[in-house]
Amino acid sequence: MSDTVLLLVILAAMAVAFQIGRGRAVRTAGGPAGIKHLHSLPAYYGWYLAIWVGLPALVVLLAWIGLQERVITALLVQQLPAELTAGLSEGRVGLLLNDIKNLATGGITAGDVTPAVEAAAERYRHWQGIATAAQWALVLAVALAGLTWAWRRVAPDFRARNRVEATLLGILILCSSIAILTTLGIVLSVLFESILFFQRVPWTEFLFGTQWSPQIALRADQVGSSGAFGAVPLFTGTLLISAIAMLIAVPIGLLSAVYLSEYASRPLRAWSKPALEVLAGIPTVVYGFFAALTVAPFMRDLGAAVGLDVASESALAAGAVMGIMIIPFVSSLSDDVINAVPQSLRDGSYALGATQAETILRVILPAALPGIVGGILLAVSRAIGETMIVVMAAGLAANLTANPLESVTTVTVQIVTLLTGDQEFDSAKTLAAFALGLTLFAVTLTLNVIALHIVRKYREQYE
Amino acid sequence: MNTTAEAIETNTGNLRASDFDGERAFEGTLGDITAAEPRMECREVNVWYDANHAIREVSLDIGKHEVVAMIGPSGCGKSTFLRCLNRMNDTIPAAKVTGSIKLDGMEVLDRGIDVVPLRAQVGMVFQKPNPFPKSVYENIAYGPRIHGLTNHREELDELVETSLKRAGLWKEVKDRLHQPGTGLSGGQQQRLCIARTIAVSPEVILMDEPCSALDPIATAVIEELIAELKQEYSIAIVTHSMQQAARVSQRTAYFHLGDLVEVGATGQVFEDPQHHLTRAYVTGRFG
Numbered sequence: 001m002s003d004t005v006l007l008l009v010i011l012a013a014m015a016v017a018f019q020i021g022r023g024r025a026v027r028t029a030g031g032p033a034g035i036k037h038l039h040s041l042p043a044y045y046g047w048y049l050a051i052w053v054g055l056p057a058l059v060v061l062l063a064w065i066g067l068q069e070r071v072i073t074a075l076l077v078q079q080l081p082a083e084l085t086a087g088l089s090e091g092r093v094g095l096l097l098n099d100i101k102n103l104a105t106g107g108i109t110a111g112d113v114t115p116a117v118e119a120a121a122e123r124y125r126h127w128q129g130i131a132t133a134a135q136w137a138l139v140l141a142v143a144l145a146g147l148t149w150a151w152r153r154v155a156p157d158f159r160a161r162n163r164v165e166a167t168l169l170g171i172l173i174l175c176s177s178i179a180i181l182t183t184l185g186i187v188l189s190v191l192f193e194s195i196l197f198f199q200r201v202p203w204t205e206f207l208f209g210t211q212w213s214p215q216i217a218l219r220a221d222q223v224g225s226s227g228a229f230g231a232v233p234l235f236t237g238t239l240l241i242s243a244i245a246m247l248i249a250v251p252i253g254l255l256s257a258v259y260l261s262e263y264a265s266r267p268l269r270a271w272s273k274p275a276l277e278v279l280a281g282i283p284t285v286v287y288g289f290f291a292a293l294t295v296a297p298f299m300r301d302l303g304a305a306v307g308l309d310v311a312s313e314s315a316l317a318a319g320a321v322m323g324i325m326i327i328p329f330v331s332s333l334s335d336d337v338i339n340a341v342p343q344s345l346r347d348g349s350y351a352l353g354a355t356q357a358e359t360i361l362r363v364i365l366p367a368a369l370p371g372i373v374g375g376i377l378l379a380v381s382r383a384i385g386e387t388m389i390v391v392m393a394a395g396l397a398a399n400l401t402a403n404p405l406e407s408v409t410t411v412t413v414q415i416v417t418l419l420t421g422d423q424e425f426d427s428a429k430t431l432a433a434f435a436l437g438l439t440l441f442a443v444t445l446t447l448n449v450i451a452l453h454i455v456r457k458y459r460e461q462y463e
Numbered sequence: 464m465n466t467t468a469e470a471i472e473t474n475t476g477n478l479r480a481s482d483f484d485g486e487r488a489f490e491g492t493l494g495d496i497t498a499a500e501p502r503m504e505c506r507e508v509n510v511w512y513d514a515n516h517a518i519r520e521v522s523l524d525i526g527k528h529e530v531v532a533m534i535g536p537s538g539c540g541k542s543t544f545l546r547c548l549n550r551m552n553d554t555i556p557a558a559k560v561t562g563s564i565k566l567d568g569m570e571v572l573d574r575g576i577d578v579v580p581l582r583a584q585v586g587m588v589f590q591k592p593n594p595f596p597k598s599v600y601e602n603i604a605y606g607p608r609i610h611g612l613t614n615h616r617e618e619l620d621e622l623v624e625t626s627l628k629r630a631g632l633w634k635e636v637k638d639r640l641h642q643p644g645t646g647l648s649g650g651q652q653q654r655l656c657i658a659r660t661i662a663v664s665p666e667v668i669l670m671d672e673p674c675s676a677l678d679p680i681a682t683a684v685i686e687e688l689i690a691e692l693k694q695e696y697s698i699a700i701v702t703h704s705m706q707q708a709a710r711v712s713q714r715t716a717y718f719h720l721g722d723l724v725e726v727g728a729t730g731q732v733f734e735d736p737q738h739h740l741t742r743a744y745v746t747g748r749f750g
Contacts, residue, residue: 266556353581
């Protein structure tokens with residue numbers, strides 16, 4: 001609460017500083033008539049002052065918010081009577097501290113309220129009061145120091161615009177690095193957990209083992225929980241379902257792209273392209289129950305009618321629905337690259353007496369091929385990473401099979417089952433999810449890099 | 464040249480603002496529109512792009528073994544007229560063409576006619592070189608393949624070689640037949656496009672400002688090539704360069720705001736134009 005008010009005060013101070021800076025710039029230049037002697041427009045001097053008031057104060061505020069609680073807690077632990085913490089584990093001390101803090105803020109405590117605890121709560125409240133006052137004082141002092149420093153520098157030949165623009169550039173760089181840093185953070189956290197996993201299970205067994213049975217025996221006499229971590233059945237399952245999906249998505253997507261870009265009239269195209277792209281906007285969970293409740297039983301009944309034994313959670317059903325989901329990726333990206341083929345190539349082909357079909361087949365598609373391949377690779381990486389459809393429609397049994405009528409499981413399904421519910425994060429079973437995630441990430445990243453490279457190479461050809 | 468200088472003195476005063484507003488009355492084409500041995504005969508051709516009347520009542524013959532140059536200021540309809548001759552305007556949905564265009568007595572504008580053999584007979588070279596992103600060999604072999612002109616590989620090899628030789632490109636590319644055609648220089652690319660057109664044995668070759676994207680040396684090479692090709696083909700060329708029209712053509716047609724104003728032997732059009740607009744254009748008063 002106090003932090004929010006302080007933040008508003010800083011913003012208000014920035015607004016005031018802006019006015020002061022602008023006014024001072026005009027005055028040092030000798031009134032409105034002298035503005036042309038200023039290096040920058042008066043508003044830049046205002047911004048310069050506002051930045052010097054706001055930025056250091058915000059940095060101090062953030063640092064204080066980050067540190068205050070830790071410092072006070074450390075002091076609190078130090079001051080606790082020795083008999084209170086003696087023989088307590090780290091977790092128990094944490095619980096005790098929670099009690100003290102709850103008592104201080106008027107909440108409900110779990111343990112008994114002893115005089116020692118009450119005294120500690122009183123100390124906590126006291127320190128917090130001091131800390132808040134000190135925070136206000138420090139932040140406002142920093143803001144004032146910034147204002148004075150910047151105020152003294154305002155002069156007609158001071159290059160305020162360059163300073164302000166450099167600051168803006170810094171902010172832009174900071175924002176754009178956040179996405180990259182987040183990705184890096186995710187990769188590193190998955191990597192560290194995976195390393196823990198590979199300390200328990202050798203990576204050769206993980207990558208080349210053909211048995212997947214992640215249940216680990218809790219008791220010595222437990223039956224059927226061998227704990228095998230061979231990921232091959234999972235990756236073949238993923239590949240099988242992705243292959244089925246691509247078998248459906250590539251021909252349908254590519255042919256509809258050819259129709260839309262080469263044959264369809266302009267009004268039809270304007271109407272049907274967004275309609276096709278709606279497919280990409282359907283939530284995958286909807287596809288999931290469509291696959292599990294409609295397509296899978298239909299396939300099983302169809303199989304029964306012709307005398308085939310189709311599992312009720314067959315790879316075929318999940319793959320088919322996933323393929324439908326991916327159609328707009330393929331068609332939209334292919335449509336873009338086909339449209340990027342210059343009209344002059346079509347004219348050249350028509351002028352030689354080629355028909356429209358010959359032109360498409362022999363000139364346009366070969367010219368657009370690298371871009372189409374890039375689009376397909378992006379779709380493949382989407383298929384491999386797709387989770388919801390397979391969670392709902394594919395099975396859990398890690399069968400090592402290439403038969404689309406059987407039930408298979410995928411990497412993403414296993415990650416979901418390993419991590420949902422209450423889990424202990426130091427067992428090989430849970431850590432296996434991170435190893436799977438890391439491998440999956442490596443595969444899709446490689447595909448994306450290849451795809452982007454191909455697409456870029458293709459783009460250069462016509463520019 | 465004395466007469467031209469006098470013409471500037473005496474006749475440029477005839478230019479009026481109404482000459483450029485599209486509203487003026489058109490009195491009919493001056494000069495002789497017919498050729499001695501016509502290959503293509505165009506009569507009263509009109510083109511609309513939606514409501515825009517792009518060319519009006521144009522009649523012109525293109526004879527055998529001759530080069531007809533079409534000149535005129537930008538937007539005068541000369542490229543539009545050229546694109547009617549092999550019905551390339553079909554690819555523009557808004558375009559509507561009326562009148563009559565006959566190729567060796569066969570009506571080209573007939574709805575029922577198949578444009579595929581027509582375009583094989585009337586080839587086209589574009590303003591910007593547009594080789595396919597394939598090898599030099601495949602660029603030439605494309606036309607013969609789709610028309611089934613050759614029966615086996617040796618025949619096709621030979622056709623590719625003769626086409627490249629006729630286009631004067633063989634010596635430069637014979638060692639790089641299987642490298643991309645897009646890797647050639649601009650002038651070489653344009654000759655590759657001409658070779659590609661020749662490979663399907665057309666009767667007429669239409670050229671839409673074929674040298675406007677090329678440097679003077681490449682232009683000179685193409686102009687020499689046009690002079691040679693004239694022995695076998697009828698050529699219609701649209702150009703912005705009056706010097707080029709004077710150098711390569713036997714007859715010249717001057718277009719102005721969608722009208723064919725004047726046609727005649729090239730020497731006559733440039734030295735003694737009949738119409739005051741033609742005179743103003745060829746003497747550099749506007750354009």
